[in-house]
Amino acid sequence: MKTFPAKRVCALAAACACALLAVSLSHHTRSASRAAAAPLPPPASSGAAHASGSPLSAVSAPVYAGEAAPTPRNDAQAKLGRGQLLHALQWFARHSDASAGAAASVRAQIAALDRIGLPRSLRNGEKVAVSIGLNLRYEQIQDPHRLAEAATALRRRLQAAGLDAQSIPGSPVLHAAVPLARLEWVAGLDAVSTIRLMPQAxxxxxxxxxxxxxxxxxxxxxxxxxxxxxxxxxxxxxxxxxxxxxxxxxxxxxxxxxxxxxxxxxxxxxxxxxxxxxxxxxxxxxxxxxxxxxxxxxxxxxxxxxxxxxxxxxxxxxxxxxxxxxxxxxxxxxxxxxxxxxxxxxxxxxxxxxxxxxxxxxxxxxxxxxxxxxxxxxxxxxxxxxxxxxxNDALNHWDATASEGTGAEVAQDFDPGNRDASGAAILDDVNVLSPGLGADQRCTALFDIPDLQLLNEVRLHLTWSDWETQLTNTTSDYRMELVRWTDEKTREENGRRVLVPAGWTVVAQSDDLQDGRSATTPTEKIAYSLQPQDATERCSAFLATLPPGLASHAAMIGVRIVRKTPGGGHFLNLISEYHQPMYGVPERSLGAPADSPHVLAVGAESLLADFPADYSSRGPALGPGGTLPVAAADRPKPDLTSFSAVRTRSTPxxxxxxxxxxxxxxxxxxxxxxxxxxxxxxxxxxxxxxxxxxxxxxxxxxxxxxxxxxxxxxxxxxxxxxxxxxxxxxxxxxxxxxxxxxxxxxxxxxxxxxxxxxxxxxxxxxxxxxxxxxxxxxxxxxxxxxxxxxxxxxxxxxxxxxxxxxxxxxxxxxxx
Structure with missing residues (x-):
């Protein structure tokens, strides 16, 4: 079995300390082709066949909803979406005691945030870092003075209520740290269109x-x-x-x-x-x-x-x-x-x-x-x-045209050409994620050492080509799910032992409402911190290849994308900040604002032969509105390349x-x-x-x-x-x-x-x-x-x- 190189651990630890985490997902220990990695065997409880080269597919791997798919109970909760924020809010409502006092309420809010796995970088005690959308029409957003007036009015309203919020110059949002227990109150304000997890620079x-x-x-x-x-x-x-x-x-x-x-x-x-x-x-x-x-x-x-x-x-x-x-x-x-x-x-x-x-x-x-x-x-x-x-996202990127299919709830097929032994299509609706370490490219370690613990966070960003314009609003609705592999188990049900086959379980989702109203964007975001209960026995062999003390658990995680509204054809764009998708696409992986024509965007050329810069994000920029480019650009993106992998006194x-x-x-x-x-x-x-x-x-x-x-x-x-x-x-x-x-x-x-x-x-x-x-x-x-x-x-x-x-x-x- 291929072992995990100690040299690689050192590079990862240094990279995390520098906050260059996308680069730290190294290269010389990866297989020549992630797509060609040997498939995992099907669950013991299933006799379904897998095509060669296929990861676990939905044919032999059912998807269990778990408890991560909450339903809004009122209009205010609908503005929170059907994802992590609403999940935490409703869990807190079920487990809090209003008569227990403020300290108990804070503890219950923190417990709720722990329950949904929200990373520490997006929270401060019971407060959550959120982006609050302004309830404005497209033409109002285009008027800088009206936009500023609306942002100032909402900011003052929130500050009067004891909440700290900051407007983002030129953007139709406020960024704020809001206690979990007060999110629903903020969402209920008429001036608020949506509340989402805050995107971070x-x-x-x-x-x-x-x-x-x-x-x-x-x-x-x-x-x-x-x-x-x-x-x-x-x-x-x-x-x-x-x-x-x-x-x-x-x-x-x-x-x-x-x-x-x-x-x-x-x-x-x-x-x-x-x-x-x-x-x-x-x-x-x-x-x-x-x-x-x-x-x-x-x-x-x-x-x-x-x-x-x-x-x-x-x-x-x-x-x-x-x-x-x-x-x-x-x-x-x-x-x-x-x-x-x-x-x-x-x-x-x-x-x-x-x-x-x-x-x-x-x-x-x-x-x-x-x-x-x-x-x-x-x-x-x-x-x-x-x-x-x-x-640094060339290896952490995937994009494709949305899968065809009539009606709603159409799962994205990440490998449309995959077939089983009889030639029947296999729906590969899970794109397995991993840091790309060691021999098994599908397992993710839950690191114990502080310098690597940021790699325990899963950060996913999905956009698609349905941005609001002067003539149209965002009408296509997608859901993004983070799933983990769960081993076969038994449970008690009405006094009987019931076998639950192995498969994927949704542990977090982003399901904001895109229904044609103003001030909605075609975006979904998940921020989740992996926990010991996410571990799977399938990764025990991988765990054994790691140096002692580096990690005590390993999980297998993936992302699913589901179109909820009829009609497809949108171009989907996915970035996973710290993890590489098994089905990856390095092209069109530029980060914002490097795609701007007003920016000199710089790619990386490594000075070290054994540390190649294949992570460096690539162009071209997407077509109008985030579509797949159909014509060659007249100039390249990035604009040019310069040197990387250097020593400074501040960062070795x-x-x-x-x-x-x-x-x-x-x-x-x-x-x-x-x-x-x-x-x-x-x-x-x-x-x-x-x-x-x-x-x-x-x-x-x-x-x-x-x-x-x-x-x-x-x-x-x-x-x-x-x-x-x-x-x-x-x-x-x-x-x-x-x-x-x-x-x-x-x-x-x-x-x-x-x-x-x-x-x-x-x-x-x-x-x-x-x-x-x-x-x-x-x-x-x-x-x-x-x-x-x-x-x-x-x-x-x-x-x-x-x-x-x-x-x-x-x-x-x-x-x-």
């Missing part, structure tokens, strides 16, 4: 050196003072005069040590911002490692560090709110995403994801993440390069697209600095001539780069300065992006011969000696807006035209 999870060196950062730095650059355009490239924002979560405990070792920007170069509590108060070092990487690339830059998770009663309760507000502050936007001045930063980098709250087509939809997408688009419009990790093992994104962000910042230097040298040529003799966009070129208006500018020219400043900042971003894309796509960096590579994007972002020509080609490119910095009368010697200068450097850049 999560990490896409110097000593640095390796990734920075492999990226060719020194080659990029050398360009600034290279002899290939005209003397008037030279300057040191270290980020000086530039500012970058890092949006993450931080640990204040080791910042002094990092500064002492030269791995952290000086205090006078750093602004630390926490929306809640103290900066770094949650002691999460993920952002520390991200900052270390960026600082190693751009030590001369200024840094705005935003802690999105500090001081929160329930982890993630207001993480999305503070993420959005951080973007708005960095980009100098108001609460409605209107520009209030030049952006405070040139680059924003985030290694965060928000799963299951948007269509996946690059747009916001009407879910929790709506405000996030809008803030990012506005930041990009104010001249900010927004970089985000692509995600830092991997995933979380590590790749800051590499790209730092290199992007230096690229923008270099473009700015090249453009400023040209602009100063214009500054030596009378303003009245020049077109306004030429006369104000230096002004829009430095912010200092030239004293001889005409009144008309001065009136264009603000508009030109915005355009110039966007010119810089566009020029830098095109340069990064061209360098990533250069020979040796491009990873695929496909016209559009949705695994690596344009290619691996790695600078070399020819990269300097890419910058100069972009400066003189006739199609680039940055050419407006150039004076027609000033041409670089010895070339006679800008076009000739462009052709020379473009050929050197591409290797043509």
């Amino acid at each position: 999560r990490s896409a999870a110097a000593i640095v050196g390796a990734g920075v060196a492999a990226s060719g950062a020194e080659a990029l730095r050398a360009l600034g003072e290279s002899e290939s650059v005209l003397p008037t355009q030279r300057g040191k490239l270290d980020g000086s005069g530039m500012t970058i924002a890092v949006i993450d979560r931080f640990d204040a405990g080791n910042i002094a040590t990092l500064r002492a070792h030269g791995d952290w920007p000086a205090a006078d170069k750093t602004v630390e911002i926490a929306r809640f509590g103290s900066f770094g108060g949650n002691r999460a070092a993920h952002g520390n490692s991200v900052t270390e990487i960026v600082y190693d690339i751009a030590p001369g830059a200024n840094y705005r560090l935003y802690d999105t998770f500090a001081g929160e009663g329930i982890r993630g309760t207001v993480g999305l709110r503070s993420w959005i507000q951080a973007i708005q502050d960095a980009a100098h936007l108001d609460e409605f995403n209107q520009r209030t001045g030049p952006a405070r930063v040139q680059v924003i980098t985030a290694s965060l994801l928000h799963t299951g709250s948007s269509p996946g087509d690059g747009t916001a939809g009407t879910g929790d993440a709506r405000g996030l997408y809008e803030a990012i688009a506005a930041a990009r419009g104010n001249g900010v390069l927004v970089v985000n990790a692509a995600g 093992w830092f991997s995933g697209t979380s590590a790749a994104a800051p590499h790209a962000a730092g290199l992007g910042l230096l690229s923008m600095q270099h473009h700015r230097q090249l453009a400023l040298a040209q602009a100063r040529n214009a500054a030596s001539r009378p303003a009245a003799s020049l077109p306004f966009y030429v006369s104000l070129a230096e002004t829009t780069l430095t912010g200092a208006i030239r004293p001889d500018a005409t009144e008309s020219q001065y009136g264009f300065s603000a508009q030109l400043g915005v355009e110039r900042r966007n010119d810089l971003v566009a020029a830098a992006l095109r340069t990064l894309e061209q360098i990533a796509g250069a020979p040796g960096n491009r990873k695929s011969e496909d016209a559009i590579d949705n695994v690596h994007g344009y290619g691996l972002l790695r600078f070399d000696a020819r990269s300097g020509s890419c910058f100069l080609a972009r400066l003189y490119d006739p199609a680039d807006r940055a050419r407006r910095w150039l004076l027609p009368q000033v041409q670089p010697a010895p070339e006679s035209t800008y076009d000739a200068w462009y052709l020379k450097h473009d050929g050197a850049c591409t290797g043509a």
Whole structure:
């Protein structure tokens, strides 16, 4: 029997400590193909045959409802759905004693939450982290002022009742921590449309050196003072005069040590911002490692560090709110995403994801993440390069068109081509989940050691292509079930011993109502913490392969998806944060907001041969409304790839697209600095001539780069300065992006011969000696807006035209 490698345990423990849990589901211990894994034998009580390669199917594995399918008893309870929240609420109602006092009520509420297996990360005592939907029509959601007014009114109503709630800027929801016993009261408010488990922002999870060196950062730095650059355009490239924002979560405990070792920007170069509590108060070092990487690339830059998770009663309760507000502050936007001045930063980098709250087509939809997408688009419009990790979910993803079938209660068939020995179809309606460890890919250990216990949580996010629009509401209704394998057993029934065959039992479900009313979304979410009673004897052999003390129980779990309304054809999209589905689909696994066209999404390329980056999320983005793309995209997603599996002083093992994104962000910042230097040298040529003799966009070129208006500018020219400043900042971003894309796509960096590579994007972002020509080609490119910095009368010697200068450097850049 194949044993569980000790090396793998160490990698998992480190990965969990870094919150890079999707990456920690490793690769070199998996079978070559999960789909080809040998099938489990049928239950002893069943003689039904299984097709080769099939997991347990419904033919020989009945599904038992258990007690996880509650029925709403009134309109308020209907707003809670028929899932975990309602299950806990009704269990509490049956087992609480109103006369026993407040302390007893709290204990009963906690017992109810324990009963349904709600993870600790979504609760604080008897309080539950929930997303409260506003009861608004589509057109009301599109009006930012009406949306804000509705959110403020409901927030004040809840606060008056002693409940803490936060509105999410731009999104039709409030996030709150509500005692279980008061959920029904909140749901009964007319202003509330739905209450769901709150989706959580999560990490896409110097000593640095390796990734920075492999990226060719020194080659990029050398360009600034290279002899290939005209003397008037030279300057040191270290980020000086530039500012970058890092949006993450931080640990204040080791910042002094990092500064002492030269791995952290000086205090006078750093602004630390926490929306809640103290900066770094949650002691999460993920952002520390991200900052270390960026600082190693751009030590001369200024840094705005935003802690999105500090001081929160329930982890993630207001993480999305503070993420959005951080973007708005960095980009100098108001609460409605209107520009209030030049952006405070040139680059924003985030290694965060928000799963299951948007269509996946690059747009916001009407879910929790709506405000996030809008803030990012506005930041990009104010001249900010927004970089985000692509995600680590390629191995944790499944999608497909919903199974056909008449009527309601149609279970999804995860393997439509599966047949038994006689050729009859087998309905494979359970997609088995596991962390992908050891020899048996279908068993999930219940880990005992603290560093791995987060892997005991099952987090499932389902969306489908029926998002509310101006013309239609969400009318298709689906149910998602988490099931566990239960062994054959006997029970007493009317004095007789009854045999209960082995099969699947529903332990948690998400069954929100989608019936065409406004303010409903095509989403279902389950968050469940595995418990010892979920264990099965089928996994005892797997358990024996684990090192002693690692785990005492092992379960076999899976997910079922059931369409409850007639009519199919929807495209289903499932992400399991910590567990891999046996029927997995790595394509179209981008996390939000990496699918946005306003985001530079970064995939991962591992520096370690035995730790491949096959977890790195892939494109393309979905079609309009979350449909299956039917036409090839005109550009790849992720946009490009950078290095992962690196060491930082904060985190001994830092991997995933979380590590790749800051590499790209730092290199992007230096690229923008270099473009700015090249453009400023040209602009100063214009500054030596009378303003009245020049077109306004030429006369104000230096002004829009430095912010200092030239004293001889005409009144008309001065009136264009603000508009030109915005355009110039966007010119810089566009020029830098095109340069990064061209360098990533250069020979040796491009990873695929496909016209559009949705695994690596344009290619691996790695600078070399020819990269300097890419910058100069972009400066003189006739199609680039940055050419407006150039004076027609000033041409670089010895070339006679800008076009000739462009052709020379473009050929050197591409290797043509």
